[in-house]
Amino acid sequence: MTSVTRHTGPVGYSLPLSPSGTSSMITPPPWHFSGEVVMVDYRLDPAAAECFLPPGLDAGPDPGRAAAVFAEWQWCSDSGTELRDPARCRFSEFLVLLACAHRGEPMARCPYAWVDQAVPLVRGWVQGMPKQHGVVHLTRPVTVGRAGPRMAPGGRFSGALSVRGRRLAAAAVTLEGRSEPPELHTLPLVHSRFFPSWIPGDVAVNELVASRVTGVEFGEVWSGPAELAFPLDPGDDPDMALLAPVEVGSGHVFSYAETLHGGRRLG
């Protein structure tokens, strides 16, 4: 049996708290991520984009610039332990990015995100990313055979998001050639760390934070024309419908890695 002393009570970086802290659902940062990304640049109504920005942020020089990002990730802590259980270290994600600025610094805002695993979902809430549960599918590139696209001209990659059994987003990119990392994926993310109120009279925790990231790596970036649709019935959530594309730009397919260390509060 684990040897414990009773003075402090159960401990941990997150719930569940336990005698020695080994039960914590979330391991403390840093968290390392390596993944495959299918991303589509698009534009939405600038007035709509602005409605999603909290005080302290503005739309910057190019209001309405946005991107839809489908990704398939592996993640681990510094120890790498999670990689030993492939049921634990993988997840898929879809998110929307909006271009914005904080005191003149270009940043990216994520108004919506979905993941297919609970650990990255809760980890999202710790850092301020509004992750919900969704089922995300991506095409993977292949190097042998005919059952998939190549990372080469003509390769066609798709992404799809379903939430509670309904398709909310679908995209496709047909590769034309090599390009540079798409700018919206290189900007620092700015989140609202938010913990709802529970005791009558209390207010929610709500603070503007930027993520501290190191170890950013892009693999080869391939780009080309893209399709993007949010086939949402607007009746379901009129706010989310505000983010629908008014113009679809280029798509990009690439490998990406980063390490997430924590946050810094924005004044």
Add this chain to the structure above:
Amino acid sequence: MTSVTRHTGPVGYSLPLSPSGTSSMITPPPWHFSGEVVMVDYRLDPAAAECFLPPGLDAGPDPGRAAAVFAEWQWCSDSGTELRDPARCRFSEFLVLLACAHRGEPMARCPYAWVDQAVPLVRGWVQGMPKQHGVVHLTRPVTVGRAGPRMAPGGRFSGALSVRGRRLAAAAVTLEGRSEPPELHTLPLVHSRFFPSWIPGDVAVNELVASRVTGVEFGEVWSGPAELAFPLDPGDDPDMALLAPVEVGSGHVFSYAETLHGGRRLG
């Protein structure tokens, strides 16, 4: 398009914040629950139980008293909207309850809980319940045919929890006769509302709260001899292994309802 004004930024009871608040993943309390429960009383090592109690709680008059609870729920807000989408209003849950006391008042502590849907998972964290993702299966009673137990003597009900593809808990109850609501399921729950730290130098939100519940209803309670096992490899999480049964008591099967309103801080 939703008409919005820009002064306050996006709003909502929880993330995702949005212009009019309709995107909030969590609807504000109260939340109504109606469910079917398979519950097994058991005893664990009293010293182990105590290690899971935070400052402010003690083990009370009967240390080591515990229960394993499998439940299948429907839930809704006051509007009842969620009941219109059966993909939204149902979830299954497994949790452990430990008897404890706060300043002499008998209460129940939940050191571990698993649910199969993200909304009740996050709602758990809002109130301080340490919910993780698991797959929970229960037998349901039947009133016709042979493919299930009856709510009658000899009816055998089972519950099972799997997490990341491994069976963590299994229980069975064979009904003998009618009984009273099991006491551990009637006590107020006391949680640690906990929001992990993210900015270097900050400390986690961590406050002891009791849930405010009304509308408690028990259907017929049937009880009888029970089986309970936590077939966990203790190497996986030595802390969770501390909660294994040293003695298994009676099992209970019943319908249950309550309304959850929020919390009160315990001094």
Add this chain to the structure above:
Amino acid sequence: MTSVTRHTGPVGYSLPLSPSGTSSMITPPPWHFSGEVVMVDYRLDPAAAECFLPPGLDAGPDPGRAAAVFAEWQWCSDSGTELRDPARCRFSEFLVLLACAHRGEPMARCPYAWVDQAVPLVRGWVQGMPKQHGVVHLTRPVTVGRAGPRMAPGGRFSGALSVRGRRLAAAAVTLEGRSEPPELHTLPLVHSRFFPSWIPGDVAVNELVASRVTGVEFGEVWSGPAELAFPLDPGDDPDMALLAPVEVGSGHVFSYAETLHGGRRLG
């Protein structure tokens, strides 16, 4: 180790064949079913209905009569073993029923069915039911609390089917009063037992069979006005789009049980 003799090779009612037959995915019939049903009567274009009937069947006296059936089942073999593992004995189902006749005998034809578990899916193919994989959700009646409908006037029950992340069917029934078992759910089912060809030059197994059923039990049947939609993009499968409702009738909610023994060939 199991004692085996080598002369006959591995055995079993179905694949996987194994030395003593214990690995068979499907246990031999009879199979017992007990379930909860939400069913909506509707009418489709009679000409479309006829296109789904194989030689030997005709549309009978009321062409175009149909029903959409959502059900949540428990099942077991004669031994009842499967009920000991609630991860094994439960599944959900959606199917369409078309009225038809064989030599003047009224029967029901199932052109499409979806289940959420692989064992009933394969069992469907053994008997000739064209089961595919889908996610099916139903509202369950409650007897305590506010989070669900009662089996009483005003109770509103819903059903939903999603396939590969897209909603294919949705229905709702608002109870008005007690009624008789809906006729389409009382007719014998007539299937095409079909095993695709694999060796060049061979033809598929294809035989018209009726299911042999005993032990039919209906619980209380409650009925009332209903809604039904197949929100399918017809581009996906123009044949399935033929089955869309042109008129929606009454809905029914009831418990149901039967035992399925095998089939008889129709001449």
Add this chain to the structure above:
Amino acid sequence: MTSVTRHTGPVGYSLPLSPSGTSSMITPPPWHFSGEVVMVDYRLDPAAAECFLPPGLDAGPDPGRAAAVFAEWQWCSDSGTELRDPARCRFSEFLVLLACAHRGEPMARCPYAWVDQAVPLVRGWVQGMPKQHGVVHLTRPVTVGRAGPRMAPGGRFSGALSVRGRRLAAAAVTLEGRSEPPELHTLPLVHSRFFPSWIPGDVAVNELVASRVTGVEFGEVWSGPAELAFPLDPGDDPDMALLAPVEVGSGHVFSYAETLHGGRRLG
């Protein structure tokens, strides 16, 4: 509406039959596959291996030689249509291969297989592969960042199989260097095409067939020491327990592609 004629009734390569055949769950072969494989050679009790071979097959020159294969696939028909929906074209698989021989020709026999999608499951039964439903996880190689192994010395790859919430197989391979395609993965597969009986007095379809495959491609093969365990409770299925490893050999990680055209009957 689809224009149809009534003479032949509904058609299709498989169920569901429909007026123009567009509803068939299974598209007719050929089927193209491209995937990533984690494979571990092992030996089991030769007497046990023999018990899984049907008449017509013998154990060949090296009885007891076997492999455990975890794979993540994309697939498509000749048209490539399935690749447009990433929710449709991907699946994961675990299978066991046993070395055997037919009239002196070395072949591979698959006594057990699990996949996580229904289409490849049913397609397995069409060709005689005993596929059941399981959840299969693999580590994927990464080319950027720290959250995954590289295709390079020291890279550690894992595979895991869970069935109905219980872990049935787990493996790991640590790469040492380049090697040749593992022999058991290059042999023709020999299956028992089996369709259970349903009408009293009938017998099951049961015929020995070999798969006809073209377009075999291996990417770089990396190999090294491996671990393999079937942590099954033998009480669950004593036949499957016969296949447990008595000796674990090398592991292999590679990309693989093939096209499957149909079968040939073995005399």
